[in-house]
Amino acid sequence: MDTLTVPKIIGLEGQRLQVGPPGVFPASGSFGIKVVSMEFLLPDENAPVIWRGPLKMTAIRQFLSDIVWGDLDFLLIDLPPGTGDEPLSVAQLLPEMDGVVIVTIPSEVSQIVVKKAVTFARKLGLPIIGIVENMSGFVCPKCGTRSDIFRSGGGRKIAEELSVPFLGSIPIDEKVAEDSDKGVPFIVEHADSPASKAFMEIVRKIEESLKSRG
Amino acid sequence: MDTLTVPKIIGLEGQRLQVGPPGVFPASGSFGIKVVSMEFLLPDENAPVIWRGPLKMTAIRQFLSDIVWGDLDFLLIDLPPGTGDEPLSVAQLLPEMDGVVIVTIPSEVSQIVVKKAVTFARKLGLPIIGIVENMSGFVCPKCGTRSDIFRSGGGRKIAEELSVPFLGSIPIDEKVAEDSDKGVPFIVEHADSPASKAFMEIVRKIEESLKSRG
Numbered sequence: 001m002d003t004l005t006v007p008k009i010i011g012l013e014g015q016r017l018q019v020g021p022p023g024v025f026p027a028s029g030s031f032g033i034k035v036v037s038m039e040f041l042l043p044d045e046n047a048p049v050i051w052r053g054p055l056k057m058t059a060i061r062q063f064l065s066d067i068v069w070g071d072l073d074f075l076l077i078d079l080p081p082g083t084g085d086e087p088l089s090v091a092q093l094l095p096e097m098d099g100v101v102i103v104t105i106p107s108e109v110s111q112i113v114v115k116k117a118v119t120f121a122r123k124l125g126l127p128i129i130g131i132v133e134n135m136s137g138f139v140c141p142k143c144g145t146r147s148d149i150f151r152s153g154g155g156r157k158i159a160e161e162l163s164v165p166f167l168g169s170i171p172i173d174e175k176v177a178e179d180s181d182k183g184v185p186f187i188v189e190h191a192d193s194p195a196s197k198a199f200m201e202i203v204r205k206i207e208e209s210l211k212s213r214g
Numbered sequence: 215m216d217t218l219t220v221p222k223i224i225g226l227e228g229q230r231l232q233v234g235p236p237g238v239f240p241a242s243g244s245f246g247i248k249v250v251s252m253e254f255l256l257p258d259e260n261a262p263v264i265w266r267g268p269l270k271m272t273a274i275r276q277f278l279s280d281i282v283w284g285d286l287d288f289l290l291i292d293l294p295p296g297t298g299d300e301p302l303s304v305a306q307l308l309p310e311m312d313g314v315v316i317v318t319i320p321s322e323v324s325q326i327v328v329k330k331a332v333t334f335a336r337k338l339g340l341p342i343i344g345i346v347e348n349m350s351g352f353v354c355p356k357c358g359t360r361s362d363i364f365r366s367g368g369g370r371k372i373a374e375e376l377s378v379p380f381l382g383s384i385p386i387d388e389k390v391a392e393d394s395d396k397g398v399p400f401i402v403e404h405a406d407s408p409a410s411k412a413f414m415e416i417v418r419k420i421e422e423s424l425k426s427r428g
Contacts, residue, residue, distance in 0.1 A: 005323050039326070048297040048330035050337070053267025056298075082294060083262040084270075108395040109219050112253070116262035123264070138352065138363060145356035149363075149388045151395065174363045181322040181365065 006078060007039045011183030016040055023068045030185050034072070036063050053085035060089045081113055083120040091124045098210055099127035101167070105135045106154035118162050129209050130165035131155050132202055138172040139194075165209065168202040171195050220292060221253045225397030230254055237282045244399050248286070250277050267299035274303045295327055297334040305338045312424050313341035315381070319349045320368035332376050343423050344379035345369055346416055352386040353408075379423065382416040385409050 007013050010029035017040050018025045026034035038049055038059065069075065079086050090097075100121050104114045114131065121128050133155025137148050149172065159166035173195040179186040187196045221227050224243035231254050232239045240248035252263055252273065283289065293300050304311075314335050318328045328345065335342050347369025351362050363386065373380035387409040393400040401410040 005326055008323055008326060045326065046329045046333045048334040048337070050297050050302055050334055052299055052302065053270075056267075080294070080296060083264050085266050085299070088264055088266065107391045109222055109391070112219055112222060112259065115260045119260045120262040120264055123262075138361070140354035140357060140359055141361060142359035143354060143357035145354055147352070147355060147388050149352060149386055150391045151388075172363055174361050174365075177321045177323070177364045 005039075006035060007037045008183060009180045010035055010185070013183060014045075020068070023066050025068050030188070034069065036067050056085050057089040060086065061093055064093055083116050087117075087120065088124075091126055095125075097126065098213075099129040101129050101132060101206065102164075103132045103134050104155055104158070105150040106133055106137075106148070106169075107151045108154060110150075111154055111158045114158050115162065118164060127213070128164050129206055130167035131159040132167045133169040135172050136169035141174075165205075167205050168198055170198045170202070219253075220249060221251045222397060223394045224249055224399070226251075227397060228259075234282070237280050239282050244402070248283065250281050270299050271303040274300065275307055278307055297330050301331075301334065302338075305340055309339075311340065312427070313343040315343050315346060315420065316378075317346045317348050318369055318372070319364040320347050320351075320362070320383075321365045322368060324364075325368055325372045328372050329376065332378060341427070342378050343420055344381035345373040346381045347383040349386050350383035355388075379419075381419050382412055384412045384416070 007015065007027070007029075010033065012027045012029045012035055015027045017027060017036065026036045027040060029035050039045075041059075042049070077090055079090065100117075102114055102117050102121075104110045118128060133152075135150050136155070137146050137152050139146050152169075155169060156166045171194050173186070173190070173193055175190050175193065176186045176195065179189050186193075187199055190196055221229065221241070221243075224247060226241045226243045226249055229241045231241060231250070240250045241254060243249050253259075255273075256263070291304055293304065314331075316328055316331050316335075318324045332342060347366075349364050350369070351360050351366050353360050366383075369383060370380045385408050387400070387404070387407055389404050389407065390400045390409065393403050400407075401413055404410055
C-alpha cells in the first residue's frame with residue numbers, strides 16, 4: 001500500500017485495479033507482490049491527489065477493508081515522512097499492527113523528524129521494530145573513495161539515544177534510481193551489491209524481530 | 215515559514231518566538247532572515263506535530279496573519295512534498311502569491327510527483343515560476359568522476375514536457391549536509407562551490423521572473 005511512486009518502481013505503471021465479485025483486487029508486481037496505490041485510482045498520471053485529511057483517512061480505510069488481499073506474509077504500508085494524517089489514520093485503523101520501521105538519512109537535520117516519529121509511535125502504543133539509515137555514504141565507482149554525502153552514523157546514534165533497535169545502514173548506489181526508473185527490482189538485478197546485501201540483512205533482522213515476539 | 219527542519223539549518227535551533235504588544239515576532243537567523251517554524255511552538259524537540267489537516271490550516275493561517283513580519287523582500291513558504299493539506303491551505307490563504315517554485319530530484323520516479331504539483335498549481339491558478347533540479351550529480355572529491363546518483367536531466371525534461379520554465383540544476387555537495395547540521399549557510403561558507411554558484415544563478419532567474427511580471 002502506497003501513495004504514488006511505488007507502482008512505477010515495481011513495474012506496474014499505468015495499471016488499473018480489477019474489480020470482481022468479492023471486491024477490488026490489488027495489482028500484482030515483481031514476484032507476485034500485490035500492490036495498491038492511490039496512483040491506480042487517478043484518472044491520469046498528471047492528476048494530483050488534492051485530498052484533505054478526512055478524505056485521506058477514507059481512502060486508507062478502503063485500501064485496508066475493501067481490497068481482496070488474500071493470504072499475505074506481510075502487509076507493508078509506505079507512508080510519507082512526518083507525523084501527519086496518514087500515519088495517524090493507519091495507527092487508528094490498525095491498532096494491532098506488528099510495528100513500524102523508521103527510515104532516515106544520516107544527517108542530524110533528518111533526526112529531528114525521526115525523534116518526532118518515535119515519540120508519535122510511542123504515544124500511540126505502536127511497537128518500533130527499528131531504525132534504518134538509508135543513503136549512508138557513496139563509494140566512487142571509479143576510484144573507490146567513500147564520500148559521506150549526507151554524513152554518516154546518524155541512524156545508529158539516534159537509535160541508541162532513543163533506545164530503539166538499529167537495523168542497519170544502506171549505502172547509496174546509483175543503480176537504485178536507474179532500476180527504479182526502469183521498474184525492475186534493484187535487489188534482484190544487483191543482488192551482489194553492498195546496498196542489496198545491507199538491505200537483505202535488514203529484512204532478516206525485521207523477520208527475526210517479528211518472530212521473537214510471536 | 216517552514217514546518218520543522220529550517221530552524222536547525224539556519225542556526226536557530228531551540229529558539230522560541232518573542233511576544234510583544236503588536237503580536238508575535240519571528241526569530242532572526244543568518245543575515246537577518248526572519249523565520250517562523252512549527253518547531254518554535256513545540257514544547258520540546260521530541261514532540262511530534264500530530265495535527266490533522268484542519269489544525270494545520272489554522273497554524274498556517276496564524277503564521278500568515280499573527281506574525282509581525284515587518285517589511286519583507288520575499289516571503290518563502292517551505293512545504294512538504296506532494297499536494298496535500300499544506301499547499302492547499304497556503305493557496306487558499308494567499309491567492310495573490312507571486313508563484314511557486316517546484317524542486318525535484320532528477321529521477322523519473324520523482325517526476326510523478328512534479329507532474330501532480332504542476333497540475334495542482336494550474337488548477338488553483340497559481341503562477342509557476344519554474345522547476346529546480348536538486349541533487350543533480352555528484353563529483354568525487356578525490357578523482358573528479360561524476361556519478362549521476364539520482365540520474366540526471368529529468369528536471370529539464372519534465373519542465374519542457376509541461377511547458378514550465380526550467381530554473382537550473384544544483385549538483386550534490388557533501389558540505390551541504392555538514393553545514394546544515396552546523397546551522398551555517400552553505401552558500402556563504404562555500405560560495406565558490408559549483409552548487410552555490412548554481413543556486414545563486416537560480417535565485418537570479420527567480421528575481422528576474424518576478425520583476426518581469428511587475
